[in-house]
Amino acid sequence: MSAPARAAVRTAPTLAVDLSAVAENTRRFVRAVPGEVMAVVKADGFGHGLAAVARTAVANGATWLGVTSLAEGVAVRAAGVNEPVLSWLNPVEVEVAAAARHRIDLAVPSLRHLDAIAAAQHHVRIHLQLDTGMARDGAAPDEWASLMAAARRAEVAGRVTVVGIMGHLAMAAWPGHPANSRGTEEFLRGVAMAERSGLRPAVRHLAATAATLTLPSAHLDMVRIGAGLVGIDPSDSASLRRALRLTTPVAQVRRVEAGVGIGYGHTRVTCRPTTLALLPLGYADGLPRSASGRAQVLVAGRRCPVVGVISMDQTVVDVGECPVEPGDEAVVFGPGDGEPTVDEWAAWAGTIPHEIVTGIGSRVSRSVR
Template identity: 45%
Template sequence: MNETAAHRVRAEIDLAALRANVRSLRAHAPDAAFMAVVKADAYGHGMVPCARAALEAGATWVGTATPEEALALRAAGVEGRLMCWLWTPGGPWREGVEADLDMSVSGMWALTEVTAAAREAGRTARVQLKADTGLGRNGCTPADWPELVAAALRAEAEGLVRVTGLWSHFACADEPGHPSIAAQLTVFREMVAYAEGQGVRPEVRHIANSPGTLTLPETHFDLVRPGIAMYGISPSPEVGTPADFGLRPVMTLSASLALVKHVPAGLGVSYGHHYVTSGETTLGLVPAGYGDGIPRHASGTGPVLVAGKWRTVAGRVAMDQFVVDLGGDEPPAGAEAVLFGPGDRGEPTAEDWARAAGTIAYEIVTRVGSRVPRVFVNERTQPGEM
C-alpha cells in the first residue's frame, strides 16, 4: 500500500516496534520458547505481517485462536510451528492435520474428531491437551483429565496423534498476588505430573500469557505465549506502563478532518444533541465512527489530538463520523486527527481510549474495523536492529 496516499482513516502499524517488543519479551523469559499470538488479526494489527515480523525477531511458534486463522497463515506461506486452540465440532480437522498444525484438545469429542481426521489423512496429528486449571473456560477439568490422557495415549500408540504439549491459561495473571495464580499453578503442575506419569512426553508445557511472561517467571516452563504485550500494550496498566515493561505501542490510528466550520452558541451536535456548544466555536468532523471500531461508549469522552491539542469527542459517535469542538482553532480540512498512538507527539494512547470507554486497551485496538486500512511501516529489519 502507498504509505503517502491520503486516507479517510488509517491504522499505521510499526513493525520495527513489534520486533523490538518481541525481543524485549524474550529477554523476560530467556529460557523459554516464544509463541507469538496473532489471533483476531493480530489484535487488529494485521495477522500475516505481524506473524512474519515476530518470527524475524526470534519467535519460534505462532499461535491463533481459530483453525481458520492458522490455515490462512499457512496459505500465506508462514512456516514453522503453528498452534490453534478454539475448535468446534465439525471443524477443519483434516485440513489442520495436513497443514501440520498443533491442535488443542480440551475434551473427548475433540480427540475423537482429530483422530478420525488423522485416519482419513493417513498422517499423525499433532495435538496439545489443554487443562482447565481454574479459568473455567476451555480446557479439560481435573476430574475428566485421566480419561482424556488415557484416550490420547491410546491414539498415540496407534500412530494417530502425537501429544506435543500440555497447557493451560490463567484467569487473573494481570492481578499480581491474586490467590488464583498460585492455585492454578499448583493444579497445572499436578495435571502435568499426572499426564507425564502416565507416559505423555510433551515437547512443551505452557501457561504464561503476557502478564505471566512479564511478571511471573515461575510460570514460564518451556514456552511463553505473549499476546497483547507484543503489540506494545500493557496487560496490567495498574502494574506498569508499556515503557515500564520495555514495550512500545505498535498501532497509531489517525484520520483526516473532513470539515472544519464556524458555528454559533447553542448548536446541538450529533445525534440526540447530547452536546450543545457553549459559545461561538469551530467544529471539526472526524470521518471515523463505530463502523470503523470507534467505541460509541466513548461519546463525549474520547480524546483526539488535533493541531497540537487534545480535543474531546463532542456528542455521540455515529457509525461513520464524530465531531470535536476545536474551540475556535481553524486547522484546514485534511488536517490530521490522531486518535491514539505511542504518545510520543502528545497524542492519546489506546489506554486513554480504554479509560474513556470503560473497557480495556485490548478491545480498543482489536475492534478497529476491516474498512480501516493497515499501513505497515518499517517492514524490513534495519541494520543493527537485532
C-alpha cells in the same frame, strides 16, 4: 446561528502499523524468558495484520505461532511461516485432514475432541488443554485422568502425538492473587498426571503476556505472547512499544455560536462560540460509542474533546479557536507522543485496549511499515 460549512474534501482514515515496535517487543520477551516464545497472532494479529506480525515475530526470535482457528493457522502458512503453529479453539468437527496437511497442531479440550481427531485417520500433533481455573476453554479437572489415558492410547495407536500441555491463568494481571498459585499448581498436577499416563509432552505452556511479565514461576517451557507483541500490557507492569497510529483528515469545519446542539440527542450544547471539526470515523470504524463525551483527539498539535455522540460514520470534535481546515490531519490515537493512546481510549470507553485495537473496521485503510 452557525456559519455555512466549508466544503468537505476526500477523506482517507488510515491505520498505520509500526512493525519495528512489534520487533522490539518480541525481542524483549525472547530475552526475558528461559524457554521458547509463541507469537499469538489471532484476530488478525490483534488488528495489526496476521501475516506481517507473524513474519516480524519469527524474524525476531519467536519460535512458535499461536492462533484460535484452523483458518488462521492456514493463513499463517500462506504467509510463508514454517515454524510450528498451534490452533486452540476448534469445533469437535475440525478438519483434521487440513490440520495435518498444513502441519498445524490442535489443542484438545475434551474427550469428544480427542475421539473425533483420533477417528479421522490423519496423524496430527496435539496439545492437551486443561482448565486451570477459568471455567472456560479446556478440560475440567475431573476429566483429566480419562483424557490423559485416552490420549496415550491414541498416541500408541499412531493417531496423534502429544507434543504439549497448555492452560491459562485468569488472574495473571494481578500477580499477588491467590488464583495464580492455585492455577499453576493445578496445571503442574495435570502435567504429572500426563507423565504417569506415559505421555512425554515437549512443551508445557501456561503463561500469556501478563503472566510472562509478572509470574516467572509460570514460564515453564514456553510462553504465549499476543497482546504484548503489539505493545499492550494487561498487568501495567512494563513499558512496551505501541504499534498503531490512527489518523484521519478533517472532513468538514464549521463555526457555531453558543447554544448549538451537537449530534443525535443534543447530548452536548455549546456554551460559547467555537469551531467544530467533523471526522469521517465512527463506531462502524471501531471508535467506541461509549467513549462519547470523554474521548479526545489531537488536532493542530492540541488535544481537543469529542463532543456529542459518536455516530456510525462521524465524530465531532470541538477545536475551539485552533486554525483548522478541511484536510488537516487529526490523530485519533498513537504511540504516545502527545496524542491519545489506545489505553486512554479504552479507559474512556470502559473497556480494555485489546477491544480497541481489534475493533478498527475494514473501511479504514492500512499502512504497514
